[in-house]
Amino acid sequence: MSNAVLEIGKKAAAAKSSIANAGSAEKDRALRLIAEALIRDTDKILAANEKDVNAAKENGMSSALIDRLSLTKDRIKAIADAVLEIISLPDPVGRVVSGSTRPNGIRITKVSVPLGVIAVIYEARPNVTADAAALCLKSGNAVILRGGKEAFNSNMEIVNSMRSALSQTSISPDCIQFIEDTSRESATALMRLNGYVDVLIPRGGSGLIKSVIENSTVPVIETGTGNCHVYVDKSADIDMATEIVFNAKTSRPSVCNAAEKLLIHKDIAQTALPKICEKLKEKNVEIRADESALKLIPDAKPATDEDWDTEYLDYIIAVKAVNDIDEAIKHINTHGTKHSEAIVTESFAAAEKFCAEVDAAAVYVNASTRFTDGGEFGFGAEIGISTQKLHARGPVGLPELTSYKYVVRGEGQIR
């Protein structure tokens, strides 16, 4: 175990009560000071970011990734604005979830409380540094940030800025911890900080998620891999199906709620597939088709077995013709990542069956998978989309960053 990481865990655990017991007003004041500090420190952050970007260019990083890494004055303003937006969300701590008076007179109240210390392991985007910290603080948690090495200087400067803001409040700056060591070892050490870290949230590609699941002894909220399907039922409105597939695939292919697969009922394939594929060509989407669909899309490539389990995050879609809704549901439950799955249908029975039997965080009838998002669901900001079933499923917003405790009041009751 890396001693530096252990020390960071201890510092966060020692500081957590200062944020857990801070009231909403003080937490919101801290968030406002953080937003102001980020704006005040824009030049420092940009200078640090320039170092990161230059290093990335020297190391031959792709232009898409460099774009995700790069900060501008406007982007820092947007990061600060995102922090300010969190102020307006309801405080998730201290909600009375339920309660009762028992026959013996004890009063039981179930109250939401912070999780304690949340660790976030993430990759190249420096905006995650401020986003994650702000969400954790608002929900009363201390946070340990472990970003990727590509954004090291940017992250460091953003953290300095945020910690300087906290030093003007009653909340300890130690509630925001930053792991400077970007080695694999530091990540592994963080995954094993039981007793100091209450939950670990990985934000990144499937390699990171897999490593966390494999190695973490700390409880994990698994996020973000989305091999999402749109199933076009035989009774579908073809125009609606075309728009939904096009939107789900192309509106932002790099995100986890984008569609990666099209399943189409064989009875409608002949009429619907040419229309859908023509629309997808507007964005030059590469189509990979199974044997049966291939006959209807002459310029598609043949799909391989591997395609059905691949999250492309790109302008690629694989198409499979199915015999019926049961085959579609079975395919989704076998190959999906339990993220977001959609049916397009005019049949009530098919819609209800799909919703009941598809095992995913979000199931859609006649709407795009792209709506799986804290903002679109009306929850405000989110720290990720959970694809596990324990604790949180779907968008992980502020309430999902809390636990609860039972408070029991009596007059000397014994059992």
Added chain:
Amino acid sequence: MSNAVLEIGKKAAAAKSSIANAGSAEKDRALRLIAEALIRDTDKILAANEKDVNAAKENGMSSALIDRLSLTKDRIKAIADAVLEIISLPDPVGRVVSGSTRPNGIRITKVSVPLGVIAVIYEARPNVTADAAALCLKSGNAVILRGGKEAFNSNMEIVNSMRSALSQTSISPDCIQFIEDTSRESATALMRLNGYVDVLIPRGGSGLIKSVIENSTVPVIETGTGNCHVYVDKSADIDMATEIVFNAKTSRPSVCNAAEKLLIHKDIAQTALPKICEKLKEKNVEIRADESALKLIPDAKPATDEDWDTEYLDYIIAVKAVNDIDEAIKHINTHGTKHSEAIVTESFAAAEKFCAEVDAAAVYVNASTRFTDGGEFGFGAEIGISTQKLHARGPVGLPELTSYKYVVRGEGQIR
């Protein structure tokens, strides 16, 4: 990975939809048939149990453990009755937890759904076999049971009985899986059945819990270790404090919600400690005291550092005098296992401070820690007491054995 365990995981995963999609009526019918089968098969179960008990005696098992292992006709009746009681609890599946219509017209409904496949690793008590299976079935989950080798024959026979009952329903008997291999390897294989097992619940001693946390890549609900404290504040009613400490320590010392430690404010120690200790002597409780408390309890043993972290599960209590409530809270948050913690006080401020700052599943004012129990909380049966913060905290009843999904209905909305 043990192939046998993998096959069992596959069978449970393949069968889970038959229980997930079964209605309440069918699940309740299955539970009734299970209770009837257990009564019908009483002789077979007793014969199997006799083998286990004889083997345990040959292996020199303690009489207390043999008592926990032993079944009688009455005990089997009690096990069947516990299954019947679960019928009367509300079905936790299909509850609409919340929902909204968004500005674009999509209707979002958050609905409770089964977790899927729940694995339970437990030790010598054969009643857990039926309890755990019944709770999992009622909550729409398939279950994989991995009991201890001491109860192997009893467990096997109970499982046979339950599976025979399921074969008379639309629910697949494969929804109850039993791992016959009681080796450490089979437990470890079960902990790594990602993709087949949705959650793993260990029920047993701290060694088992520790091994599961260390080795499981499947999400875990940590249960059952309770190093619980009673803090007697300076303003406490001494008679009430005496009754609460006595009850919390001695009403059932072998369970996780029993008190293991007494913290006492130094200003009240001189008057309160002799009374409390005299009462504890009625049950021959061994008292281990810190230096300061030792002066007031001449016949106590000195406590060692190790005592503060030990869950005795026996007629032993360690006593520490503290300077103030802050020292008490700090001691609890350092040495407690986040299970159940009590304050005895007449001070409103002290009560509120204790409830806010003590980090535990259940915090008590003027009541015994022994109330942390699904039945006492009015939840009905429970599968254990969670001491973690993710997903479930405190008594894990039927609602905590579910997850949720978002069902989104629209008319072609795209983003």
